[in-house]
Amino acid sequence: MTSLTALFIVLALMLLIVGGKKGIQAIFSLLGNFVWLFLIITLIAWDFEPVIIIAVFGLIILATTIFLSDDNDQVTRVAFLASFSVLIILIILILPLDILANVQGFSNENSEELEGLSLTIGISFIKITMVVTILATLGAIAEATMAVAAGMQEILADIPMLPIKELFGHGMHIGQQIISTAINTIFFGFIGSNLGLTIWFIKLNYSLELLINTKIFVGEVLMLLISMIAVTLAVPITVLVMQRDIKRHRVKQ
Amino acid sequence: MTNLNKLINLKIILQYGIIFLLGLSIFATKFDAQLYHHPIGEVISIETTKSINETDQFRNKDKLYTQTIRVKILNTKAAGKTITLTNQYTLSCAMDEKYEPKSQVFLSHHQNSYMITGQKRDTILAFMVWLTISLLIIFMKQAGVFTIISVIINISLLLVTIWLDLNIKNINVIILFGTLAVVMALITLSLALGFNRQMLITFLASIGSVTVAISIASIILILTHQKGLQFDLMDYITQLPQPLFIAETIIAALGAIMDEATDIIATQYEMLIAHPNLSRWSLYKAGQRVGQTIMGALTSVLFLIFIAEALPMSILYLRNGNSWGYTLEMNMVLGLAQTIIAGIGIVLTVPIASGLMALLHQSKGVIND
Missing domain, CATH: 2.40.50 (OB fold (Dihydrolipoamide Acetyltransferase, E2P))
Structure with missing residues (x-):
């Protein structure tokens, strides 16, 4: 058995023991996201338009992560709609950004790994960078919108007839409570996955002027910043979507 | 009352002042060619x-x-x-x-x-830093400011640690970055929760979960003789890759684990305030319910961060006539292993955080065990 298989079996067993039914859902959510990722890469390699692929699969990944995490209909519905809105804003922000920043593809630092590979593959790496940036952010968006939606739902369960205007303040307050840990989740994730690169820059004595213009460094930092922006925007957007959802509910009654 | 209002006004002026000054500095990078x-x-x-x-x-x-x-x-x-x-x-x-x-x-x-x-690229970098900080301050107010401060402190700590790593011969990389993780957790949680009992329990739960997860992973790696894991494939390697692999995993897992432990323990605290006579077992169960809901999504957050990075190289491999199996092996296996180890930590946090809180809290009421 390979180490990877053994690790996965242990994770799956633990999810089952600790989570029960929720654990099974989490296993499916992880496997599902892996399959979507496999499809994204394959379809892009088959010349499908990357921007359309990420818009479609971005939604599917959000749905997989959100609907398999929580069982509360209102929480998942609001979280999904809010995540969808954040995704659209992100795509609009990233399109010009990645064209202007020129952080796509590879750099001299990668020359060893690139040996023997043909780079003229006819797929725009600018678009691939967009896909990468959005993918890396999706999990964090889903998590933040769910946290805010679930928190607001709890308040409503306590005070069902809370005026809609007051709900906004409560929602933003919940957002302010979760923002620090939500941002730290992505921040630590990013510095963890880029630790080797950071050590490389320092060991090879990159000067500050070189660093803040280097393709790889700027590319990674931009990705982290976009994730942070996405999580920050996720809070007010979720609050607004929740407000609308409640309004519609109350009108119906 | 007017004094309080003045204070609040001052704070708002200060916040928007920061935003404005940072905005000016972006403008400056457009004209900084003389500095190069x-x-x-x-x-x-x-x-x-x-x-x-x-x-x-x-x-x-x-x-x-x-x-x-x-x-x-x-x-x-x-x-x-x-x-x-x-x-x-x-x-x-x-x-x-x-x-x-x-x-x-x-x-x-x-x-x-x-x-x-x-x-x-300095102008676009400065612009995005400005946009991020501005949005955090505008929407998240004080919490946003504290978040920015904790990110800045953590980056400084990381740089100091890397300096130590490069300048002290034969230093144990895992112990060094493990210590970094402890210090980072202490500072990040203090800034998010304040220095109190709740923060200390969250801190203990986070460090405990990371430690147990890394220990379990190490045992699995030893038992399976690291089959299929080619550590020399890690990108940008300047030192022994395997300890670095563990160090990366510790730090990446820590953020998600702190997030989860904070959520679990904060909910348990709120429940204790509402129902002071709650038994330790019910308190444990309440924490477990919160953890179960978020553990899957948190694992996905890390999974997507780690695997997204492998995407450009994977597409390049496929278009260079390589099979999917080989592409996966060369570009994704290590990232997947790191995600799974972090995932083990995230799952373990559910019983560890809920349990520690149930054991360590001080309730004023009579506790029915």
């Missing part, structure tokens, strides 16, 4: 003069474009001079760059001719 030693030019006009179809040995069809670019030199002795030069880029832009009017580029100077060596 390398020659820098601003693109005045661009004309695409030639395009040639190219096909590689795997029948990938690409196009090679030639741009004729007029550039105004901004610094060095030649400042103010306008030169014309050419740039070639491919449709895929894997290693080359396509330039746009108004963008600034670095130039190299050989004898009498200039060449473009790359894009100047």
